[in-house]
Amino acid sequence: MAAAESDREVPSALCTEFLNFSVKDTASKWLQVTDLYKEVYHHLARYVPKIYCLGPNLNPQSEDLLAQMLLQAPLEWYLCGEDPSTGLAKLEQNNQPSQLCGHVFKVGEPTYSCRECAADPTCVLCMQCFLGSVHKEHRYRMTTSGGGGFCDCGDTEAWKKGPYCQKHEPNISDSCQEDPLAHLSTDMIARCYNVFSVVLKYAVDMLTWDKEDELPLGLEPPDRSDTYYCMLFNDEVHTYEQVIYTLQKAVNCTQKEAVSFATTVDRDGRKSVRFGDFAFCELAKSVIVRNTSRQSKPLRVQVMHSSVVAHQCFALKALHWLGHVIGYSDALRRILCQVGLERGPEGENSSLVDTLMLCDSKMWKGARNVYHQLFMSSLLMDLKYKKLFAIQFAKNYERLQSDYVKDDHDREFSVTDLSVQMFTVPSLARMLITEENLMTTIIRTFVDHLRHRDLQGRFQFERYTAQQAFKFRRVQSLIGDLKYVLISRPTEWSDQLREKFLEGLDTFLELLKCMQGMDPVVRQVGQHIEMEPEWEAAFTLQMKLTHIISMIQEWCATDERVLIEAYKKCLTALTHCHSGFADGEQPITLSMCGHSVDTIRYCVSQEKVSIHLPVSRLLAGLHVLLSKMEVAYRFPEQLPLSELSPPMLIEHPLRCLVLCAQVHAGMWRRNGFSLVNQIYYYHNVKCRVEMFDKDLIMLQAGASMMDPNHFLIIVLSRFELYHIFSSADCRKRYNRENANKDVVQQNNTLTEEMLHLIMMVVGERFEAGIGQVEGCDEIKREILHQLCIRPMAHSELVKALPENENKETGMERVIDCVASFKKPGVTGRGLYELRPECAKQFNLYFHHYSRADQSKAEEAQRKLKRQNGEDTALPPPVLPPFCPLFASLVNILQCDVLLGMLGAVLQWAVEPSAGHWSESMLQRVLHLIGMALLEEQQQLENSSEDNDVYFNFTLKMSRPGEAPSNTASVLALLENLQNAPHLEVHEGMIRWLLKTVAGIKTMRERSASTSTVTTSGSRGQEETACDKDKAERKRKAEMARLRREKVMAQMSEMQRHFINENKELFQQSLEELDASTSTSLEHSPASSDAALACVGPRRSRPREKRQVVTCILCQEEQEIRADGKAMVLAAFVQRSTVMSKNRTRPPHDPKRYDPLFMHPDLSFGTHTGSCGHIMHSHCWQRYFEAVQAKEQRRQQRLRVHTSYDVGNGEFLCPLCECLSNTVIPLLPRTMGSSSCEQPGLGQWLKTSGQQIKAMHSAHRKLQPVSTVEETVEEECPVPEVFTVDYIPTNPYSSTIKEMLATFGTATYKVGLKVHPNEQDPRIPIMCWSSCAYTIQSIERLLVDEKKPLFGSLPCRQDDCLSSLARFGSACWTAACQPTVQGHFIRLLAALIPDPQVEASPCILDVDMLHLLVSVVLSYGSVHSQDSSGLSVDAVQLHLFHLITVAHMVQILLTSGPEEVTMEQESGEAERGEEEGACRLYNTLRTHVGSSLPEVGSGWHLWRCVKTGILPYLRGAALFFHHLHGVPAPPELHALCPGQWEVLCGYLSLPSNLLQLFHGQQELLEPLLHGWCTHPGIQQTLQGGGVLVSFPRESNSLIDLPDDYSALINQASSFTCPKSGGDKSRAPTLCLVCGSMLCSQSYCCQTELEGEDVGACTAHTFACGAGVGIFLRVRESQVLFLAGKTKGCFYAPPYLDDYGETDQGLRRGNPLHLCHERYRKIQKLWRQHSITEEIGHAQEANQTLVGIDWQHL
Ligand SMILES: [Zn+2]
């Protein structure tokens, strides 16, 4: 029904009323009145319903025109007090625009942010400002805008540096912030104020109006007509398809209309779907509601009175108008802001702006967009009112957010999305915190929305309903707001800010308290858990808060007072969470190694434990700050240090770490994946900073305040290992203990984990505040340890490093200190490699390594050391000293309990009993000993004389173990282990330890005796001769081992390439047997003496040899013989436009198209390629049948698709999996009979003329009318030796004949896109054409790749060309002979006029190489009936010469005017050619006349001929070479000068080609005359057709800009060509022709062969004959398409500075064109490998097969 009423007539009565309307009078009247409101409302009430909404379609053009005339014009007049055209111009002139750019971004437009200068990542520049700014020289990030938001150029708060671009740089003259109103007269201000008040009020009234059938007071229409709209509103619940389906039912429209409705609803938020009386609309409404209410809440539909809709339409128009008018002057903008924010009659929060905001969630999308836009261009652009607006926004914050949470529109359509524009301005954020308590408000609003709590008041996300989950997702945007507010740290604090921040912190701690201990887990024993518990919500919350928590710590770090208060508050909160150990935990006393400690009885493996401890972790963070800022030392009295209970501090973090250890040990298997996932995220780079890292810090903090022995006993107890290490004879434990293998295994892992934990507690000192390090040392160390695993790309490193709230890792500052960059090649990406000098800082037990990382790093580092010939031990690195607050931690290394544990493990290692001990355990113990020794060594080295070193591990380790057992000392055990055969791997490490011990002893002795001696030279001296010898032997053994490894690696490499090797083998066997194929020519200079010629009677005849090949399927050898079993090559035939010079030629009608002549524009061709793999035809048939059968089964069973289409004859080569769709039979070379005297041109022309006549009459007789008569026609004396009815015997075996038909049919089917038909006369033509096209494309490729004509092609292409040429010369035997003869006759008639052939093409419309190939290959059918001894070679040469002359004529005709170049001085030899060219050209001019310009320069003409004809000659050489197998002269195997002469010689041509003509001028003149008088010549030369000039340049892919953002910008202004100016969602660029397309979208689908396809697929059929190469601009991704079902994505040719692509544009690094990669894509295209590439990609990645490529 929508289509029925399109353009309505404006009723004539209205017309006159409108004509009589005077803008000026109306405005003047308004200027008189006192109550403008009433007057304007009256006016609107009268006119609006007459202009808008008179028909079913809203918003036709005419409405806006009338509205401008009748409604806006008087307002403008009133505003200016004069004709607005002058008034507004004056305003604009006087305006002094602000420095803000304020450009509002379109969807998809590129935006730029400076990573060095932007205050935060939301500060962006538009492209124009960016290009004029200093930041383009900085490290910047480029992204595409999601729409909305504006350019921050000119905002001094947004940029640390360079806030202005060149354009927005302020003038120094107008420096002061003048009041913009100063320039306006008071009258003007008053008028402006009045009119804005009325209009804005009107708009607000209408947009917030919720009655469907009434209008606000004063707007009731004078005469009411009763028409209604059925208005459908958008929601985000129902899908496009649902809406379309429902609409078709409800309003009975077509699918197309329904799609258009749905699109509009989605875009504008509402759309009328029916217009008429109330009942009519109500009916549609009920159908829609009924149809959509089943699964979810129904679609929103309202039946609205047309006058209401009319006023709403104009209200939107009015807002647009306001936005437009304030654009003239900053003063007007300020007045509008004032009007908008003026408090209304209802008091607080009742301004018009407030009203709009508070109704936001009730409005439809279109209305919201319009008023948000107005806010952006008014309130947010005026610095004074931005602040006032921000205050109102903050006041309404809670309401707005609550509305948003319930609203179902995305955030980009919500007014809450404006928060980013205000909260990220540091001064505003600070003001809102202090004055509006914004921080508290945000957090409180957030907490209020998360109501689900458990009994302890903690969040509970279990059994979350979908609706709650939705709400949870929505409230997360509040965290985003909080982040904006906190993103810039204050540089100075006021008392008020302190107060409000701490108040906010209180609220925040309330939030964290609800998280502390949430989602607790209990170890499942016996049964596996039944249902995986919900864990993701809690982790989402944690992840979202991570940056907030970090930022709060950073805020605290900027003010000592705040830090102290925050620390106290946090401690109180923590105490509140864990008030003592009240949970019924029993106190116990544990003792060990002479120390005892009071603690509680608690087992992680039995009781509740939670991974969420944000309060503890925040406290840990603040504790480090106390140390870092030295508050702890300067104001200890202000800190609640006495309240700290270290055991309480460490308890929960320790439990959490033990939980991880137990999970590793496999004790929690029955708790399912949810726990594994939680542990994973706990350590993951996204969370660890505020989870794992802080737990470790808390242990460090706690331990630093405890007796190290006590700390270790508690650790042992929590690890549930206390009983093992505490028993007096623990060193022998396993002899007695029952041998439950699982338990033993668990305890082993737990011991390893515990030892690791101790290492981390003592060793992790790279956070400023814990160790004495610089800020960047930590990140350096992270990078170093990542690179110790392997070299990494920039993006991999970024992923492995934690990002801060600005998405920065800080990597760029330090990366060059630790790594060197290696550029990428044509594939792969750039890599960072660790600098060798950094390897010594490697710590095998780096706390952020996963176990997998650790073993990879260990392997890599050992390998490196071996390569450098070093000892492969990996001792711990030297560590920085602790800060004073943590200094006591080192004592853990020398405390009794630790030594007891070390001794125990060493003892177990001495006497290993099966399974009760592990090597990793020992490795860790050795590492710990190493750490202790290094600590001692460091302290000794750094101590001054008077400062004694208390740390004395060497002393402790020499003491025997504890009484009563009196066991060996740690040192003794080490010495004992040194030579233990079962510990060979650790030998290096133990040796290193003992050496260090000795070194330290020397140091101590020296400092004891002579305290002045320095201590460095102590190492290495005691290496005895014996040691050296041993080391030497070991190194040799090592070298031998390396060699062995290398050989093994080579072997496995060889095996992997077995198939490829095999391929080579096959080729080699071919070469050996057939010395004359092109591939072996380089090695056979034997034939080089005689001049080689590939065509003509004098052509060289290679000695015949047996040609034997091997079938890849059955591995049997087979000789190639005409009467033998057929051998075939796997081949792929495809249509191609790669060489097209005319992409506008419409596709042919496949049924009627006559392909005999190829036009020189080569607009469509058929390309044949092959992987070169040879099979028996019967083997291949069996294989193909098997593939077909398998495919049928597969489709039935799984409905999966394959990368190839069996139904279309496609298969994968059984050896190399290359996509193929047919096979070419291999044929033996044709034998030429070397005969005696051969006729000259004249003689031959005569003979062939007679033969043709004879054939004509013979063919005529074949016509159905007279079949009986056998008499030869009178006037035609046929040479006796030519028997027209002679049917030659077919030389080929039946299998070869079958294969001839197979390949012929396949080429015909693919080339013409028709159904196979073995009888079609066009089959041989298509085969010849494909042969010619393939030769031409290979010839071009060789030129483009700068390769010589012969010898550089891969074997597979040589084989393919040979078989194509030989197939071509044989294919007539499979076709009907008269048909082929008919082709020959028609082909020849294009050169030699034949009155019996009609409609011969003009020579400008014939591609000469195609003609040559076809005519030579079709001649066989004629020759077979000749028994005169005329040799084929002679005929071929005549044909060749003739066509060459024709081509020269063609070139001269199209040569174009002389270029203005210096005439070259040419040598004597060239003179002849130039003269000849001139003469031929002048002859042509006499025939053609004035359409050929006069050219005086022979030099120019000869150059045209020579360059123009070269591709043809090279193509001809390739053709004859492959047809006859004549080796090419060695000069053509290289790119040396003098090619021309050699080439001509090889082709039996004189090097002065003009002699071909002048030598036979009498014979050729008549032909020339015939060519030139063809009517087509004049027509084409005068511009009537496509004129192709020679040589044809190779086609290239389009030029791409160097900077990727230029493309993004180009795409952002691209609009969908079908839906009138809408932005295209997936703009996609065709790299072949440069068209931009609207891909992957309903709007641009078209029908192709009965199916709906996307714009790209449709385009490929027109532009690339089914094959397409595109760049998806938004995704930065290359798309290959082939046909409707095949496609793949390919790496784009754009790289960032780190040598990486950015598919999906996620990282935002600037991207630049990589020419090599683009050339690679171009090469794939030029060599017709796109389809093959897709096939390989799909085979490698099955998910690509399932994509609906045709919808792109
Ligand atoms: Zn800008």
Ligand SMILES: [Zn+2]
């Ligand atoms: Zn700018």
Ligand SMILES: [Zn+2]
């Ligand atoms: Zn910058």
Ligand SMILES: [Zn+2]
């Ligand atoms: Zn076989």
Ligand SMILES: [Zn+2]
């Ligand atoms: Zn193959």
Ligand SMILES: [Zn+2]
């Ligand atoms: Zn479109």
Ligand SMILES: [Zn+2]
């Ligand atoms: Zn294109």
